[in-house]
Amino acid sequence: MARKDDSVTCHVKEFRLKKGWSQQELAEAIDVRRQAIYDIESGRYLPNTAIALRLARVFSCRVEDLFVEKSPPAIEPVHIVNGSGEPSSRLALGRVRDRLVGLPLQGAESIPFGLRAADGLLNPDKKSAFILSPAANLEKTIILMGCDPAFEILSHHVSRVAPEARVYCRFASSHRALNALADSVTHVAGTHLHNTGDKESNVMVAKQKLSGVSSNVLGFSLLEEGLMVAKGNPLGIRTVADLAQPMVRFINREAGAALRVLLDDHLQQAGIDGTIINGYQNEVKSHREGAFRIACNVADAALGLRAIAEAYGLGFVPITAARCDLVIPKDFSSHPTIKVLMDVLQSALLRKEIDSIPGYEGGNITGKLIAEL
Structure with missing residues (x-):
């Protein structure tokens, strides 16, 4: 394998899908491992000459049809x-x-301030809706529930590739998102639960909640989590133990939220009873709510992401980094927008933008198959 080269666009996946082959079937056809096909299609590596020629042979095309040099980016x-x-x-x-x-x-x-246009209006019977959007729009809309703010970026990348495709992102904690997936009220669930020991919590909890629903777990991002504090950190907060100081006004997340679990674990390790923290019982249900209260000077610290802290001009005290995954049931694989989303997850442009967000990393995580349930 050659090194990753962002100047080349790979069309192997398109040719493979036209044949109706899985990655494993293509790997067997050219005598390589399935992981090699995954790495080639995701743009992480360019194949050497021998493998490129084998690919061209099985697809009855030219090597130049499979690997196309991109135009240099405009400046x-x-x-x-x-x-x-x-x-x-x-x-x-x-x-x-x-x-x-x-x-x-x-x-x-930079925080969106406008109202989102409705696709329908609830009728007085509370059981039906007057539809405003064309039926074709609804057929190409998918719902993504989770609490990673970068999901909106994924949504925009999908729309750039296929303007008719829509990804509607709805904020939900990891547990709520997985419950919604199990209840068939979302197409995709985002989860960033913290691992305990050598167990993959995202995979383990998804498997429990989906109870036999065949799904793929795909990596999306690695994001930095911690305490959002006032600009300049005037109270000198360095660890979760500092939250126990009487002068600190704290804002917590709701029970069950991944960040709340992270906080409680660290408090337990430090031997601190959370109830002595001023504001431990004051809860919000999103990173933005906590950041807004600090920006309005009604709180000194809240749980959140570095990216949200910087968006609000706040300080940030890191605690850990967690991997955010996307859980997608396999029976949605034929949905036209899911197909586009899967391709976009392999895009070097998406990874490049994720890498540019403060406190984020895409790299070898975005689009990687973490597990099959």
Whole structure:
């Protein structure tokens, strides 16, 4: 195998799917391991000349049809509309007459403020809805439940590849998302539970909750979790033990949330009874709610992600990093938007953007098959 090369686009998966082959079947056809096919299709590695020729032979095409050199990325002058402080490297872009305008995706102004257009209106009987969206739109919409803010980025990457495909992201804790998947009210569940010992908690809990529903568990991101604090960390909070100081006003997450479990584990290790913490019983149900309370100076610390802390201009005290996975039942594999999502998860562009988010890492995690349930 050659090293990963982001300048080349791999079309092996498209040719394989046209044949109706699995990765294992293709691997057997060219005498390599299935992992090699996964790595080639995900763009992590380019095959050597011998394997590339074998692939071209089984598909009856040219090597150049399978591996296409990308055009170099465009670089243009950009006018930054700056708020306060240094602009984020991540920008929303738009052309205004002859100028490319960049809006930094950081700070309170970057948080979406508008209302989402409805697909339907609930009727007075509370059991039916007046449909506003075309039926074709609903057939190409999937629901993704979880609490990783980067799911919205995944949604946008899917829409760029297939404008008619829609991924509607709904915030839910890992347990709520998996319960929703088991109850057939979502297509995809995001989970970032913390491992205990050598056990894969995401896989173990998903297997328990789905009770026999055949599913794939795919890696999405590695995200940094900890305590969001006021800018500059004026109270000098360094560990969860510092939350027990009387002057610290703390905001907790709801029972069962992955971050709440993480906090309780660390408090137990430190020999601290959580009930002595000022605000331990004050709960919010999202990272953003906690960050907002700190920004409004009604709290000094809350559980959350580095990315959310930076978006609100807050300080951050890291505790750990957790892997966020996507759980997708195999019977959804024929859904047109699930197909696009699966391809996008192998995209070098998605991994590049995930890597650019503060406190995030995509690298060899995004799109990796973690387990089959």
